[in-house]
Amino acid sequence: MQFSVLVETRLREGIADPEGATIERSLPALGFDGVSGVRVGKCFRFTIESGDEAGARAEVDDMCKRFLANPVIEDATVTLETGGAA
Amino acid sequence: MAAVVGVVVFPGSNCELDVVEAIRSLGGEGRLLWHGDTSLGGADAVVLPGGFAHGDYLRPGAIARFSPVMQAVHEHAAAGGPVVGICNGFQVLCEAGLLPGALQKNAGLKFLCRPVSLRVEAGGTALTTGVGTGTELTIPINHFEGNFTCEPETLAELRADDRIVLRYVDNPNGSVDDIAGICSTGRNVVGLMPHPERASHPLLGSTDGVPLLRSLLVTAAALTA
Numbered sequence: 001m002q003f004s005v006l007v008e009t010r011l012r013e014g015i016a017d018p019e020g021a022t023i024e025r026s027l028p029a030l031g032f033d034g035v036s037g038v039r040v041g042k043c044f045r046f047t048i049e050s051g052d053e054a055g056a057r058a059e060v061d062d063m064c065k066r067f068l069a070n071p072v073i074e075d076a077t078v079t080l081e082t083g084g085a086a
Numbered sequence: 087m088a089a090v091v092g093v094v095v096f097p098g099s100n101c102e103l104d105v106v107e108a109i110r111s112l113g114g115e116g117r118l119l120w121h122g123d124t125s126l127g128g129a130d131a132v133v134l135p136g137g138f139a140h141g142d143y144l145r146p147g148a149i150a151r152f153s154p155v156m157q158a159v160h161e162h163a164a165a166g167g168p169v170v171g172i173c174n175g176f177q178v179l180c181e182a183g184l185l186p187g188a189l190q191k192n193a194g195l196k197f198l199c200r201p202v203s204l205r206v207e208a209g210g211t212a213l214t215t216g217v218g219t220g221t222e223l224t225i226p227i228n229h230f231e232g233n234f235t236c237e238p239e240t241l242a243e244l245r246a247d248d249r250i251v252l253r254y255v256d257n258p259n260g261s262v263d264d265i266a267g268i269c270s271t272g273r274n275v276v277g278l279m280p281h282p283e284r285a286s287h288p289l290l291g292s293t294d295g296v297p298l299l300r301s302l303l304v305t306a307a308a309l310t311a
Contacts, residue, residue, distance in 0.1 A: 011190070015235065016260070018195045070145055070181065072188040073235060 003048050003056045006079040009069040010041030044068060056080055088115045089306035092129030094159070094175075096121040096139035096150050101172065101283065105135050108286035112296065114303045121153035131168040131212070131306035132159055134175025136228065136281060146174055146189065146231050147181035156182055168212035168305045169275045173229055176267070176277030185268055185277045186244070187236030193260025197230045201292065203255035204266050204280060208248045211269040213276045215301040223294035225280040227258065227266075232279040234261040234268070244268055252278055274305070 011017045017039050024038040050056035057080055064076035091109045093102045095118050106116030117129060121139075126132060139150035150156070156178075163169045163184055171179035179185045192198060206214055206221040236244070241262060244250050252267035259279075267278030282295025 015190070016193065018191050018193055018260075022195055067148065068144070070148070070188050072180075072186075072237070073190055 004081045005046050005048055005060055007044040007068055007076055008041055009074045009076045010039050011073055012075045015073050089303045090115045090117055090129045091131045092117050092119040092126045093133045093135055094119045094155055098139050098141050099135050099137035101136035104283040105133050108283040108299055112299055121155050123155045126158045126162055130309055131302055132162055134171040134178050136173035139174055147177035150178045151182035163275050166274050168302055171277040172281055173279055179277045184275050186240045187234055189231050190233045190235055191231050192233050198258050199228045201226045202258055204252045205255055207253050208251045211251050211273045211276050212305045213298045213301050215305050217297045224292050225282055225285045225295050227280050229279055233259045234265045251276055
């Protein structure tokens, strides 16, 4: 089976995000008031072949832990959908 | 016989020749190694130089750690051989798990390129053998992602084991505990953000990197003796 995958990585809670903070400070200058908690991350989209959803998820989780995210500073969330390219 | 220092060239490294030249000027033999090599070619010590290995794609060091040469670097480190990562090389060592922690974007979001004052905090490492603790050195930094961070438990371990090798006198990038360089439990693997090779000749404005590089040659030679 083919699954379309979306992996999002971002700096973990408690890890300072200077990029997010800078964007947050800039928003009021454009008139966007009341925005808080800006965090900047990356996203990865791909498809993966696997026998079932649990297998696909296990493989993507492992990929996140060992490569896509640095667990020292980053968290990853995985969204899986049955079917082709996202 | 002169100690041989292998300097790994990844696609995107850009400080390798500076390191080789600095090592030569101190009487060592600097030799370039390609990241695709599977051995260190008999080098007594390894330096992972500064630059942008593999374009810093994904994260600095994230892809370099899979380069074939890294297996040999791991084995050299495990056998007690000196391994030094400078700047991008430090990032590679952290991603490779040879050193703990991670280097994130500078707190001020500025690329920093200037000489900074450092204090030697721990002796007996590959870079600080024969260099007195408390010594202050002025050595350039040149990085965007040099803000060292780690889990509180890791920081406690680094402190307890006297593994914080260098601290910034005036923290430029937000590094936890002013850390500029750390070492492994065996003290043979050292990572630092400042560039000692850029402070290795009077023409460069400082020779304060010389004691650190000399220490590398001394520890490399001691292993072969």
